[in-house]
Amino acid sequence: MGLSLEAPNHTTLARRSKSLNAKLVPIVSKKPIHLIIDSTGLSIVGEGEWAAAKHGGRGKRGWRKLHLGLDLAGMIRAQVLTDSSGDDANTRLEVIKRTKGKLASVTGDAAHYTVAIYGQAGSRRARVVVPPTRSASETGGKPRSKERDNTIRRIAKVGRRRWKKGSGYHQQGTVESAFFRYKSMLGDRLHARALAARKTEATVGCKILIRLLVLARPRSVALAR
Numbered sequence: 001m002g003l004s005l006e007a008p009n010h011t012t013l014a015r016r017s018k019s020l021n022a023k024l025v026p027i028v029s030k031k032p033i034h035l036i037i038d039s040t041g042l043s044i045v046g047e048g049e050w051a052a053a054k055h056g057g058r059g060k061r062g063w064r065k066l067h068l069g070l071d072l073a074g075m076i077r078a079q080v081l082t083d084s085s086g087d088d089a090n091t092r093l094e095v096i097k098r099t100k101g102k103l104a105s106v107t108g109d110a111a112h113y114t115v116a117i118y119g120q121a122g123s124r125r126a127r128v129v130v131p132p133t134r135s136a137s138e139t140g141g142k143p144r145s146k147e148r149d150n151t152i153r154r155i156a157k158v159g160r161r162r163w164k165k166g167s168g169y170h171q172q173g174t175v176e177s178a179f180f181r182y183k184s185m186l187g188d189r190l191h192a193r194a195l196a197a198r199k200t201e202a203t204v205g206c207k208i209l210i211r212l213l214v215l216a217r218p219r220s221v222a223l224a225r
Contacts, residue, residue, distance in 0.1 A: 003215065013204075017197035022204050024098075026077050027214065032104035033077060034168075035126070037095050037112065038175040039067040039088065040182075042081075043189040044198065064190060066182075066202055069095040070175050073217070076210055077101075081202040093120050105129055107172055118145040129167050131160065181209055 013020075041063045065086060069078040078098035082091050093116055096106060103126035106117065112130045121128045128147055138149045155163045164170060186205045192198045 001216070014192070014197075017192055017200040018194055019196075020200050022200050022207065024076065024079055024203055024206055024210075026075055026100070026210060029071065029075075029101050032102040033071050033099065034105045034171070035069050035071065035077060035096065035099055035103055035107065036172060036175045037067070037069050037092055037106065037108045038172065038179070039065045039091075040179040041084070042066050042202070064198060064202075065091075066179075067091050067095050068175055068178060068206070069099050070178055072171060072174060073213075074174055074178055075213060076178065076206045079202065079206045081199045089114050089116060092117060096120050096124070105168075107169060109172060115145065118148055122147070129169050131155075131164065131169065178209065181212075182206075185209075185212075 008016075042065075043063045063084050065082045065084055065088075067080045067082065067088075068076055070076055077100070078095045080091050080094050080098070088111060092108065092112055096103075096117075097120070103121070103124045105127040106112075106121040107129040108117070110131050110133060113132055113136075117130065118128050122145070128151075130151075132148065132152055132155070136148075136152055138152055139145075151163070151167075158166070182205060186208065190198045190201050192201045
């Protein structure tokens with residue numbers, strides 16, 4: 001592409017990764033952000049596998065969760081790396097907190113269907129686009145969330161499929177595309193051994209994806225038949 005980009009060698013990055021203060025700095029958005037949240041797994045070389053490789057045999061491979069918050073253009077707005085057994089509900093709240101700027105909506109799968117998510121999004125005056133569980137029912141008396149009850153009533157009236165189409169829920173695919181870009185270009189595993197270094201590695205990976213999107217954003221054009 002004729003670009004002059006500098007990058008540290010692997011040894012330097014590996015040596016400094018534990019103490020490197022890598023921060024995610026997305027492009028400033030002048031418009032309200034439609035935030036889409038999801039998570040994926042990244043494998044790691046666990047202690048059991050190291051011991052097995054040293055003494056022979058096979059060990060158990062571990063993994064970590066990478067939680068991303070993106071806008072509709074596929075730009076990463078926030079990221080959090082946690083243990084595989086981490087509290088997903090609190091982590092998703094952290095993703096919302098780390099997203100700078102005004103929010104228009106927060107979209108997630110059924111795992112985001114919690115009172116806390118509605119509360120956190122509501123405090124930012126953002127609409128929640130999350131499919132309720134099939135057994136969900138309206139709150140009796142004073143509703144904990146009017147938006148939640150409105151979603152349940154709308155699904156009961158038009159069906160889950162029409163609600164997803166009308167609410168824009170299918171934009172959830174944007175974050176799946178980001179996970180594909182991360183794993184296809186950077187790999188589906190973390191190479192660092194220490195937790196602090198792994199967090200740095202994941203942050204640097206997300207910064208790389210942001211840089212790539214800024215330099216060469218894909219443009220879709222409708223072609224007439």
